[in-house]
Amino acid sequence: MAFSVDWLALREPADMAARDRDLLGQAATIAAGxxxxxxxxxxxxxxxxxxxAAGAPxxxxxxxxxxxxxxxxxxxxxxxxxxxLGDLGDIDALPLDGVGLVTxxxxxxxxxxHWLSALAHRLRAAHIPFYAALNYDGNLLWTPNHPQDASITDAFNAHQRGDKGLGRALGPDSGVQAAAQFDALGFDVSLKNSPWRIGPGQAALHSALLDGIGAAAGEAGHRGVPEWTAARHAGVHHSLCEVGHTDLLAIPPEYGS
Ligand SMILES: C[S@@+](CC[C@H](N)C(=O)[O-])C[C@H]1O[C@@H](n2cnc3c(N)ncnc32)[C@H](O)[C@@H]1O
Structure with missing residues:
Protein backbone atom coordinates (compact mmCIF):
# COMPACT_ATOMS: atom_id res chain seq x y z
CA MET A 1 0.00 0.00 0.00
CA ALA A 2 1.29 3.44 -0.92
CA PHE A 3 1.66 6.50 1.33
CA SER A 4 2.03 9.90 -0.32
CA VAL A 5 4.64 12.49 0.61
CA ASP A 6 1.77 14.95 1.16
CA TRP A 7 -0.09 12.69 3.61
CA LEU A 8 3.07 11.95 5.61
CA ALA A 9 3.86 15.70 5.77
CA LEU A 10 0.31 16.49 6.87
CA ARG A 11 0.38 13.99 9.71
CA GLU A 12 3.93 14.69 10.94
CA PRO A 13 3.10 17.65 13.27
CA ALA A 14 0.37 15.56 14.94
CA ASP A 15 2.80 12.66 15.24
CA MET A 16 5.44 14.94 16.76
CA ALA A 17 2.96 16.25 19.33
CA ALA A 18 1.66 12.77 20.14
CA ARG A 19 4.91 10.87 20.66
CA ASP A 20 5.44 9.96 24.31
CA ARG A 21 8.17 12.36 25.47
CA ASP A 22 9.72 10.00 28.00
CA LEU A 23 10.11 7.06 25.59
CA LEU A 24 11.33 9.33 22.79
CA GLY A 25 13.92 10.79 25.16
CA GLN A 26 15.11 7.33 26.24
CA ALA A 27 15.34 6.17 22.63
CA ALA A 28 17.20 9.34 21.61
CA THR A 29 19.71 8.77 24.42
CA ILE A 30 20.33 5.22 23.16
CA ALA A 31 20.64 6.50 19.59
CA ALA A 32 23.19 9.12 20.62
CA GLY A 33 25.56 6.31 21.65
CA ALA A 53 13.91 17.62 17.98
CA ALA A 54 14.51 15.45 21.04
CA GLY A 55 18.16 16.45 21.16
CA ALA A 56 19.79 13.66 19.15
CA PRO A 57 20.86 15.30 15.86
CA LEU A 85 15.19 0.41 -1.01
CA GLY A 86 13.62 -2.93 -0.21
CA ASP A 87 10.82 -4.89 1.32
CA LEU A 88 10.72 -5.41 5.08
CA GLY A 89 9.34 -8.91 4.63
CA ASP A 90 12.75 -10.58 4.88
CA ILE A 91 13.75 -9.93 8.49
CA ASP A 92 17.01 -11.87 8.08
CA ALA A 93 18.07 -9.40 5.38
CA LEU A 94 17.83 -6.34 7.64
CA PRO A 95 21.33 -4.80 7.86
CA LEU A 96 21.94 -4.87 11.63
CA ASP A 97 25.77 -4.75 11.58
CA GLY A 98 26.88 -1.64 13.47
CA VAL A 99 23.30 -0.81 14.50
CA GLY A 100 22.61 0.33 18.07
CA LEU A 101 18.85 0.95 17.79
CA VAL A 102 16.04 -0.12 15.46
CA THR A 103 13.11 2.28 15.10
CA HIS A 114 4.77 -13.67 12.12
CA TRP A 115 6.74 -10.60 10.99
CA LEU A 116 6.72 -9.09 14.47
CA SER A 117 7.77 -12.40 15.98
CA ALA A 118 10.69 -12.75 13.54
CA LEU A 119 11.80 -9.17 14.27
CA ALA A 120 11.67 -9.70 18.03
CA HIS A 121 13.76 -12.87 17.77
CA ARG A 122 16.35 -11.22 15.48
CA LEU A 123 16.71 -8.19 17.78
CA ARG A 124 16.97 -10.48 20.82
CA ALA A 125 19.79 -12.42 19.17
CA ALA A 126 21.56 -9.18 18.18
CA HIS A 127 20.95 -7.47 21.59
CA ILE A 128 19.46 -4.38 19.92
CA PRO A 129 16.74 -2.17 21.49
CA PHE A 130 13.57 -1.36 19.57
CA TYR A 131 11.55 1.88 19.56
CA ALA A 132 8.20 1.76 17.70
CA ALA A 133 5.97 4.84 17.90
CA LEU A 134 2.44 5.64 16.78
CA ASN A 135 0.97 2.16 16.61
CA TYR A 136 -2.77 2.67 15.96
CA ASP A 137 -4.72 1.10 18.86
CA GLY A 138 -8.29 0.92 17.51
CA ASN A 139 -9.73 3.92 19.38
CA LEU A 140 -11.41 6.73 17.42
CA LEU A 141 -13.35 9.27 19.44
CA TRP A 142 -15.13 12.37 18.19
CA THR A 143 -16.62 15.22 20.19
CA PRO A 144 -19.44 15.87 19.57
CA ASN A 145 -20.53 12.33 18.85
CA HIS A 146 -22.27 11.16 15.67
CA PRO A 147 -24.60 8.12 15.87
CA GLN A 148 -22.50 6.22 13.30
CA ASP A 149 -19.07 6.84 14.85
CA ALA A 150 -18.99 3.46 16.60
CA SER A 151 -20.03 1.37 13.59
CA ILE A 152 -17.64 3.30 11.30
CA THR A 153 -14.84 2.65 13.81
CA ASP A 154 -15.68 -1.07 13.86
CA ALA A 155 -15.60 -1.24 10.05
CA PHE A 156 -12.36 0.77 9.90
CA ASN A 157 -10.72 -1.52 12.47
CA ALA A 158 -11.81 -4.59 10.51
CA HIS A 159 -10.14 -3.06 7.45
CA GLN A 160 -7.00 -2.36 9.47
CA ARG A 161 -6.74 -6.09 10.15
CA GLY A 162 -6.63 -6.90 6.43
CA ASP A 163 -3.51 -7.82 4.45
CA LYS A 164 -1.29 -4.76 3.95
CA GLY A 165 1.30 -6.63 1.89
CA LEU A 166 2.90 -9.21 4.16
CA GLY A 167 -0.15 -11.06 5.48
CA ARG A 168 -3.07 -10.27 7.77
CA ALA A 169 -2.07 -7.11 9.64
CA LEU A 170 -2.14 -6.81 13.43
CA GLY A 171 -3.91 -3.46 13.05
CA PRO A 172 -5.25 -2.21 16.40
CA ASP A 173 -3.57 -5.10 18.26
CA SER A 174 -0.04 -4.27 17.14
CA GLY A 175 1.15 -2.31 20.18
CA VAL A 176 -0.13 -4.80 22.75
CA GLN A 177 1.10 -7.73 20.63
CA ALA A 178 4.55 -6.19 20.26
CA ALA A 179 4.76 -5.58 23.99
CA ALA A 180 3.79 -9.20 24.71
CA GLN A 181 6.19 -10.69 22.17
CA PHE A 182 9.23 -8.65 23.25
CA ASP A 183 8.37 -9.22 26.91
CA ALA A 184 8.23 -12.98 26.34
CA LEU A 185 11.81 -12.81 25.03
CA GLY A 186 13.03 -11.04 28.16
CA PHE A 187 13.07 -7.46 26.89
CA ASP A 188 12.28 -4.68 29.37
CA VAL A 189 9.16 -3.27 27.66
CA SER A 190 7.44 0.10 28.09
CA LEU A 191 4.17 0.82 26.29
CA LYS A 192 2.68 4.32 26.54
CA ASN A 193 -0.33 6.02 24.98
CA SER A 194 0.40 8.55 22.24
CA PRO A 195 -2.96 9.72 20.88
CA TRP A 196 -3.50 12.32 18.21
CA ARG A 197 -5.75 15.09 19.53
CA ILE A 198 -7.02 16.88 16.45
CA GLY A 199 -8.79 20.17 17.06
CA PRO A 200 -10.45 22.87 14.93
CA GLY A 201 -7.04 24.28 14.00
CA GLN A 202 -6.12 21.06 12.16
CA ALA A 203 -8.99 20.89 9.69
CA ALA A 204 -6.81 19.75 6.76
CA LEU A 205 -5.50 16.75 8.69
CA HIS A 206 -8.97 16.01 10.07
CA SER A 207 -10.52 16.12 6.57
CA ALA A 208 -7.86 13.85 5.05
CA LEU A 209 -8.27 11.45 7.95
CA LEU A 210 -12.04 11.35 7.48
CA ASP A 211 -11.59 10.52 3.79
CA GLY A 212 -9.19 7.69 4.64
CA ILE A 213 -11.38 6.28 7.40
CA GLY A 214 -14.49 6.54 5.21
CA ALA A 215 -12.81 4.81 2.27
CA ALA A 216 -11.56 1.95 4.46
CA ALA A 217 -14.91 1.57 6.26
CA GLY A 218 -16.67 1.48 2.88
CA GLU A 219 -14.29 -1.22 1.61
CA ALA A 220 -15.08 -3.16 4.79
CA GLY A 221 -18.78 -3.06 3.90
CA HIS A 222 -20.19 -0.13 5.88
CA ARG A 223 -23.13 1.34 3.96
CA GLY A 224 -23.48 4.63 5.79
CA VAL A 225 -20.15 6.14 4.76
CA PRO A 226 -21.41 8.99 2.49
CA GLU A 227 -23.79 10.32 5.16
CA TRP A 228 -21.22 9.96 7.96
CA THR A 229 -18.35 11.60 6.06
CA ALA A 230 -20.58 14.49 4.94
CA ALA A 231 -21.67 15.14 8.53
CA ARG A 232 -18.15 14.84 9.85
CA HIS A 233 -16.65 17.09 7.14
CA ALA A 234 -19.23 19.72 7.99
CA GLY A 235 -17.95 19.68 11.58
CA VAL A 236 -14.17 19.76 11.21
CA HIS A 237 -13.95 23.42 12.27
CA HIS A 238 -15.83 22.86 15.52
CA SER A 239 -15.18 19.24 16.57
CA LEU A 240 -12.40 17.24 18.21
CA CYS A 241 -11.04 13.90 17.06
CA GLU A 242 -8.87 11.62 19.15
CA VAL A 243 -7.00 8.78 17.42
CA GLY A 244 -5.48 6.27 19.81
CA HIS A 245 -1.87 5.13 19.38
CA THR A 246 0.79 3.53 21.53
CA ASP A 247 4.55 3.98 21.63
CA LEU A 248 6.80 1.09 22.59
CA LEU A 249 10.37 0.88 23.81
CA ALA A 250 11.89 -2.57 24.29
CA ILE A 251 15.36 -2.97 25.82
CA PRO A 252 17.00 -6.40 25.51
CA PRO A 253 18.11 -8.28 28.62
CA GLU A 254 21.57 -7.46 29.94
CA TYR A 255 21.67 -4.42 27.65
CA GLY A 256 24.66 -2.23 28.38
CA SER A 257 26.14 -4.60 30.99
C1 LIG B 1 2.39 5.04 7.59
S1 LIG B 1 3.88 5.16 6.73
C2 LIG B 1 4.97 5.78 8.01
C3 LIG B 1 6.21 6.41 7.47
C4 LIG B 1 7.13 7.03 8.52
N1 LIG B 1 7.66 6.03 9.41
C5 LIG B 1 6.40 8.11 9.28
O1 LIG B 1 6.16 7.94 10.48
O2 LIG B 1 6.07 9.13 8.66
C6 LIG B 1 4.41 3.46 6.56
C7 LIG B 1 5.71 3.34 5.81
O3 LIG B 1 6.10 1.97 5.74
C8 LIG B 1 6.49 1.64 4.42
N2 LIG B 1 6.21 0.21 4.22
C9 LIG B 1 5.03 -0.41 4.42
N3 LIG B 1 5.13 -1.73 4.16
C10 LIG B 1 6.42 -1.92 3.78
C11 LIG B 1 7.16 -3.08 3.39
N4 LIG B 1 6.59 -4.30 3.32
N5 LIG B 1 8.47 -2.93 3.07
C12 LIG B 1 9.06 -1.69 3.14
N6 LIG B 1 8.41 -0.57 3.51
C13 LIG B 1 7.11 -0.68 3.83
C14 LIG B 1 5.66 2.56 3.54
O4 LIG B 1 6.22 2.75 2.26
C15 LIG B 1 5.63 3.84 4.37
O5 LIG B 1 6.73 4.67 4.10
Missing part, protein backbone atom coordinates in the same frame (compact mmCIF):
# COMPACT_ATOMS: atom_id res chain seq x y z
CA UNK A 34 27.29 6.50 18.28
CA UNK A 35 26.11 3.39 16.46
CA UNK A 36 23.81 3.52 13.42
CA UNK A 37 20.01 3.71 13.76
CA UNK A 38 17.96 1.52 11.42
CA UNK A 39 14.51 3.02 10.72
CA UNK A 40 12.03 0.48 9.33
CA UNK A 41 9.39 1.85 6.96
CA UNK A 42 11.07 5.23 7.25
CA UNK A 43 8.93 7.13 4.78
CA UNK A 44 10.48 10.59 4.42
CA UNK A 45 12.38 10.40 7.74
CA UNK A 46 9.80 11.49 10.31
CA UNK A 47 11.39 9.47 13.11
CA UNK A 48 14.77 11.04 12.40
CA UNK A 49 13.22 14.52 12.62
CA UNK A 50 11.64 13.55 15.95
CA UNK A 51 15.05 12.44 17.27
CA UNK A 52 16.57 15.72 16.05
CA UNK A 58 23.47 14.06 13.39
CA UNK A 59 22.80 10.36 13.87
CA UNK A 60 23.90 7.68 11.41
CA UNK A 61 20.49 6.87 9.94
CA UNK A 62 19.77 3.87 7.75
CA UNK A 63 16.34 4.30 6.20
CA UNK A 64 14.56 1.19 4.86
CA UNK A 65 11.44 1.55 2.74
CA UNK A 66 9.97 0.03 -0.41
CA UNK A 67 8.91 3.41 -1.83
CA UNK A 68 11.67 5.21 -3.76
CA UNK A 69 9.78 8.53 -3.81
CA UNK A 70 9.70 8.62 0.00
CA UNK A 71 13.35 7.59 0.30
CA UNK A 72 14.32 10.39 -2.08
CA UNK A 73 12.80 12.95 0.31
CA UNK A 74 14.53 11.25 3.26
CA UNK A 75 17.88 11.53 1.44
CA UNK A 76 17.28 15.25 0.77
CA UNK A 77 16.53 15.83 4.48
CA UNK A 78 19.42 13.72 5.80
CA UNK A 79 22.33 13.91 3.37
CA UNK A 80 24.55 11.65 5.51
CA UNK A 81 21.94 8.90 5.73
CA UNK A 82 21.91 5.56 3.95
CA UNK A 83 18.74 4.68 2.05
CA UNK A 84 17.90 1.03 1.55
CA UNK A 104 9.73 2.47 13.39
CA UNK A 105 6.75 4.80 13.41
CA UNK A 106 3.24 4.27 12.12
CA UNK A 107 4.39 0.88 10.86
CA UNK A 108 3.60 -1.97 13.28
CA UNK A 109 -0.17 -1.86 12.64
CA UNK A 110 0.53 -2.73 8.98
CA UNK A 111 2.52 -5.81 9.90
CA UNK A 112 1.44 -9.40 10.59
CA UNK A 113 2.08 -11.47 13.70
Missing amino acids: GLAVLDLGSGTGSTARAFD DLKWRFVDNDPALLKVARESFSDSAQI ASALLDLMPH
Whole structure:
Protein backbone atom coordinates (compact mmCIF):
# COMPACT_ATOMS: atom_id res chain seq x y z
CA MET A 1 0.00 0.00 0.00
CA ALA A 2 1.29 3.44 -0.92
CA PHE A 3 1.66 6.50 1.33
CA SER A 4 2.03 9.90 -0.32
CA VAL A 5 4.64 12.49 0.61
CA ASP A 6 1.77 14.95 1.16
CA TRP A 7 -0.09 12.69 3.61
CA LEU A 8 3.07 11.95 5.61
CA ALA A 9 3.86 15.70 5.77
CA LEU A 10 0.31 16.49 6.87
CA ARG A 11 0.38 13.99 9.71
CA GLU A 12 3.93 14.69 10.94
CA PRO A 13 3.10 17.65 13.27
CA ALA A 14 0.37 15.56 14.94
CA ASP A 15 2.80 12.66 15.24
CA MET A 16 5.44 14.94 16.76
CA ALA A 17 2.96 16.25 19.33
CA ALA A 18 1.66 12.77 20.14
CA ARG A 19 4.91 10.87 20.66
CA ASP A 20 5.44 9.96 24.31
CA ARG A 21 8.17 12.36 25.47
CA ASP A 22 9.72 10.00 28.00
CA LEU A 23 10.11 7.06 25.59
CA LEU A 24 11.33 9.33 22.79
CA GLY A 25 13.92 10.79 25.16
CA GLN A 26 15.11 7.33 26.24
CA ALA A 27 15.34 6.17 22.63
CA ALA A 28 17.20 9.34 21.61
CA THR A 29 19.71 8.77 24.42
CA ILE A 30 20.33 5.22 23.16
CA ALA A 31 20.64 6.50 19.59
CA ALA A 32 23.19 9.12 20.62
CA GLY A 33 25.56 6.31 21.65
CA GLY A 34 27.29 6.50 18.28
CA LEU A 35 26.11 3.39 16.46
CA ALA A 36 23.81 3.52 13.42
CA VAL A 37 20.01 3.71 13.76
CA LEU A 38 17.96 1.52 11.42
CA ASP A 39 14.51 3.02 10.72
CA LEU A 40 12.03 0.48 9.33
CA GLY A 41 9.39 1.85 6.96
CA SER A 42 11.07 5.23 7.25
CA GLY A 43 8.93 7.13 4.78
CA THR A 44 10.48 10.59 4.42
CA GLY A 45 12.38 10.40 7.74
CA SER A 46 9.80 11.49 10.31
CA THR A 47 11.39 9.47 13.11
CA ALA A 48 14.77 11.04 12.40
CA ARG A 49 13.22 14.52 12.62
CA ALA A 50 11.64 13.55 15.95
CA PHE A 51 15.05 12.44 17.27
CA ASP A 52 16.57 15.72 16.05
CA ALA A 53 13.91 17.62 17.98
CA ALA A 54 14.51 15.45 21.04
CA GLY A 55 18.16 16.45 21.16
CA ALA A 56 19.79 13.66 19.15
CA PRO A 57 20.86 15.30 15.86
CA ASP A 58 23.47 14.06 13.39
CA LEU A 59 22.80 10.36 13.87
CA LYS A 60 23.90 7.68 11.41
CA TRP A 61 20.49 6.87 9.94
CA ARG A 62 19.77 3.87 7.75
CA PHE A 63 16.34 4.30 6.20
CA VAL A 64 14.56 1.19 4.86
CA ASP A 65 11.44 1.55 2.74
CA ASN A 66 9.97 0.03 -0.41
CA ASP A 67 8.91 3.41 -1.83
CA PRO A 68 11.67 5.21 -3.76
CA ALA A 69 9.78 8.53 -3.81
CA LEU A 70 9.70 8.62 0.00
CA LEU A 71 13.35 7.59 0.30
CA LYS A 72 14.32 10.39 -2.08
CA VAL A 73 12.80 12.95 0.31
CA ALA A 74 14.53 11.25 3.26
CA ARG A 75 17.88 11.53 1.44
CA GLU A 76 17.28 15.25 0.77
CA SER A 77 16.53 15.83 4.48
CA PHE A 78 19.42 13.72 5.80
CA SER A 79 22.33 13.91 3.37
CA ASP A 80 24.55 11.65 5.51
CA SER A 81 21.94 8.90 5.73
CA ALA A 82 21.91 5.56 3.95
CA GLN A 83 18.74 4.68 2.05
CA ILE A 84 17.90 1.03 1.55
CA LEU A 85 15.19 0.41 -1.01
CA GLY A 86 13.62 -2.93 -0.21
CA ASP A 87 10.82 -4.89 1.32
CA LEU A 88 10.72 -5.41 5.08
CA GLY A 89 9.34 -8.91 4.63
CA ASP A 90 12.75 -10.58 4.88
CA ILE A 91 13.75 -9.93 8.49
CA ASP A 92 17.01 -11.87 8.08
CA ALA A 93 18.07 -9.40 5.38
CA LEU A 94 17.83 -6.34 7.64
CA PRO A 95 21.33 -4.80 7.86
CA LEU A 96 21.94 -4.87 11.63
CA ASP A 97 25.77 -4.75 11.58
CA GLY A 98 26.88 -1.64 13.47
CA VAL A 99 23.30 -0.81 14.50
CA GLY A 100 22.61 0.33 18.07
CA LEU A 101 18.85 0.95 17.79
CA VAL A 102 16.04 -0.12 15.46
CA THR A 103 13.11 2.28 15.10
CA ALA A 104 9.73 2.47 13.39
CA SER A 105 6.75 4.80 13.41
CA ALA A 106 3.24 4.27 12.12
CA LEU A 107 4.39 0.88 10.86
CA LEU A 108 3.60 -1.97 13.28
CA ASP A 109 -0.17 -1.86 12.64
CA LEU A 110 0.53 -2.73 8.98
CA MET A 111 2.52 -5.81 9.90
CA PRO A 112 1.44 -9.40 10.59
CA HIS A 113 2.08 -11.47 13.70
CA HIS A 114 4.77 -13.67 12.12
CA TRP A 115 6.74 -10.60 10.99
CA LEU A 116 6.72 -9.09 14.47
CA SER A 117 7.77 -12.40 15.98
CA ALA A 118 10.69 -12.75 13.54
CA LEU A 119 11.80 -9.17 14.27
CA ALA A 120 11.67 -9.70 18.03
CA HIS A 121 13.76 -12.87 17.77
CA ARG A 122 16.35 -11.22 15.48
CA LEU A 123 16.71 -8.19 17.78
CA ARG A 124 16.97 -10.48 20.82
CA ALA A 125 19.79 -12.42 19.17
CA ALA A 126 21.56 -9.18 18.18
CA HIS A 127 20.95 -7.47 21.59
CA ILE A 128 19.46 -4.38 19.92
CA PRO A 129 16.74 -2.17 21.49
CA PHE A 130 13.57 -1.36 19.57
CA TYR A 131 11.55 1.88 19.56
CA ALA A 132 8.20 1.76 17.70
CA ALA A 133 5.97 4.84 17.90
CA LEU A 134 2.44 5.64 16.78
CA ASN A 135 0.97 2.16 16.61
CA TYR A 136 -2.77 2.67 15.96
CA ASP A 137 -4.72 1.10 18.86
CA GLY A 138 -8.29 0.92 17.51
CA ASN A 139 -9.73 3.92 19.38
CA LEU A 140 -11.41 6.73 17.42
CA LEU A 141 -13.35 9.27 19.44
CA TRP A 142 -15.13 12.37 18.19
CA THR A 143 -16.62 15.22 20.19
CA PRO A 144 -19.44 15.87 19.57
CA ASN A 145 -20.53 12.33 18.85
CA HIS A 146 -22.27 11.16 15.67
CA PRO A 147 -24.60 8.12 15.87
CA GLN A 148 -22.50 6.22 13.30
CA ASP A 149 -19.07 6.84 14.85
CA ALA A 150 -18.99 3.46 16.60
CA SER A 151 -20.03 1.37 13.59
CA ILE A 152 -17.64 3.30 11.30
CA THR A 153 -14.84 2.65 13.81
CA ASP A 154 -15.68 -1.07 13.86
CA ALA A 155 -15.60 -1.24 10.05
CA PHE A 156 -12.36 0.77 9.90
CA ASN A 157 -10.72 -1.52 12.47
CA ALA A 158 -11.81 -4.59 10.51
CA HIS A 159 -10.14 -3.06 7.45
CA GLN A 160 -7.00 -2.36 9.47
CA ARG A 161 -6.74 -6.09 10.15
CA GLY A 162 -6.63 -6.90 6.43
CA ASP A 163 -3.51 -7.82 4.45
CA LYS A 164 -1.29 -4.76 3.95
CA GLY A 165 1.30 -6.63 1.89
CA LEU A 166 2.90 -9.21 4.16
CA GLY A 167 -0.15 -11.06 5.48
CA ARG A 168 -3.07 -10.27 7.77
CA ALA A 169 -2.07 -7.11 9.64
CA LEU A 170 -2.14 -6.81 13.43
CA GLY A 171 -3.91 -3.46 13.05
CA PRO A 172 -5.25 -2.21 16.40
CA ASP A 173 -3.57 -5.10 18.26
CA SER A 174 -0.04 -4.27 17.14
CA GLY A 175 1.15 -2.31 20.18
CA VAL A 176 -0.13 -4.80 22.75
CA GLN A 177 1.10 -7.73 20.63
CA ALA A 178 4.55 -6.19 20.26
CA ALA A 179 4.76 -5.58 23.99
CA ALA A 180 3.79 -9.20 24.71
CA GLN A 181 6.19 -10.69 22.17
CA PHE A 182 9.23 -8.65 23.25
CA ASP A 183 8.37 -9.22 26.91
CA ALA A 184 8.23 -12.98 26.34
CA LEU A 185 11.81 -12.81 25.03
CA GLY A 186 13.03 -11.04 28.16
CA PHE A 187 13.07 -7.46 26.89
CA ASP A 188 12.28 -4.68 29.37
CA VAL A 189 9.16 -3.27 27.66
CA SER A 190 7.44 0.10 28.09
CA LEU A 191 4.17 0.82 26.29
CA LYS A 192 2.68 4.32 26.54
CA ASN A 193 -0.33 6.02 24.98
CA SER A 194 0.40 8.55 22.24
CA PRO A 195 -2.96 9.72 20.88
CA TRP A 196 -3.50 12.32 18.21
CA ARG A 197 -5.75 15.09 19.53
CA ILE A 198 -7.02 16.88 16.45
CA GLY A 199 -8.79 20.17 17.06
CA PRO A 200 -10.45 22.87 14.93
CA GLY A 201 -7.04 24.28 14.00
CA GLN A 202 -6.12 21.06 12.16
CA ALA A 203 -8.99 20.89 9.69
CA ALA A 204 -6.81 19.75 6.76
CA LEU A 205 -5.50 16.75 8.69
CA HIS A 206 -8.97 16.01 10.07
CA SER A 207 -10.52 16.12 6.57
CA ALA A 208 -7.86 13.85 5.05
CA LEU A 209 -8.27 11.45 7.95
CA LEU A 210 -12.04 11.35 7.48
CA ASP A 211 -11.59 10.52 3.79
CA GLY A 212 -9.19 7.69 4.64
CA ILE A 213 -11.38 6.28 7.40
CA GLY A 214 -14.49 6.54 5.21
CA ALA A 215 -12.81 4.81 2.27
CA ALA A 216 -11.56 1.95 4.46
CA ALA A 217 -14.91 1.57 6.26
CA GLY A 218 -16.67 1.48 2.88
CA GLU A 219 -14.29 -1.22 1.61
CA ALA A 220 -15.08 -3.16 4.79
CA GLY A 221 -18.78 -3.06 3.90
CA HIS A 222 -20.19 -0.13 5.88
CA ARG A 223 -23.13 1.34 3.96
CA GLY A 224 -23.48 4.63 5.79
CA VAL A 225 -20.15 6.14 4.76
CA PRO A 226 -21.41 8.99 2.49
CA GLU A 227 -23.79 10.32 5.16
CA TRP A 228 -21.22 9.96 7.96
CA THR A 229 -18.35 11.60 6.06
CA ALA A 230 -20.58 14.49 4.94
CA ALA A 231 -21.67 15.14 8.53
CA ARG A 232 -18.15 14.84 9.85
CA HIS A 233 -16.65 17.09 7.14
CA ALA A 234 -19.23 19.72 7.99
CA GLY A 235 -17.95 19.68 11.58
CA VAL A 236 -14.17 19.76 11.21
CA HIS A 237 -13.95 23.42 12.27
CA HIS A 238 -15.83 22.86 15.52
CA SER A 239 -15.18 19.24 16.57
CA LEU A 240 -12.40 17.24 18.21
CA CYS A 241 -11.04 13.90 17.06
CA GLU A 242 -8.87 11.62 19.15
CA VAL A 243 -7.00 8.78 17.42
CA GLY A 244 -5.48 6.27 19.81
CA HIS A 245 -1.87 5.13 19.38
CA THR A 246 0.79 3.53 21.53
CA ASP A 247 4.55 3.98 21.63
CA LEU A 248 6.80 1.09 22.59
CA LEU A 249 10.37 0.88 23.81
CA ALA A 250 11.89 -2.57 24.29
CA ILE A 251 15.36 -2.97 25.82
CA PRO A 252 17.00 -6.40 25.51
CA PRO A 253 18.11 -8.28 28.62
CA GLU A 254 21.57 -7.46 29.94
CA TYR A 255 21.67 -4.42 27.65
CA GLY A 256 24.66 -2.23 28.38
CA SER A 257 26.14 -4.60 30.99
C1 LIG B 1 2.39 5.04 7.59
S1 LIG B 1 3.88 5.16 6.73
C2 LIG B 1 4.97 5.78 8.01
C3 LIG B 1 6.21 6.41 7.47
C4 LIG B 1 7.13 7.03 8.52
N1 LIG B 1 7.66 6.03 9.41
C5 LIG B 1 6.40 8.11 9.28
O1 LIG B 1 6.16 7.94 10.48
O2 LIG B 1 6.07 9.13 8.66
C6 LIG B 1 4.41 3.46 6.56
C7 LIG B 1 5.71 3.34 5.81
O3 LIG B 1 6.10 1.97 5.74
C8 LIG B 1 6.49 1.64 4.42
N2 LIG B 1 6.21 0.21 4.22
C9 LIG B 1 5.03 -0.41 4.42
N3 LIG B 1 5.13 -1.73 4.16
C10 LIG B 1 6.42 -1.92 3.78
C11 LIG B 1 7.16 -3.08 3.39
N4 LIG B 1 6.59 -4.30 3.32
N5 LIG B 1 8.47 -2.93 3.07
C12 LIG B 1 9.06 -1.69 3.14
N6 LIG B 1 8.41 -0.57 3.51
C13 LIG B 1 7.11 -0.68 3.83
C14 LIG B 1 5.66 2.56 3.54
O4 LIG B 1 6.22 2.75 2.26
C15 LIG B 1 5.63 3.84 4.37
O5 LIG B 1 6.73 4.67 4.10
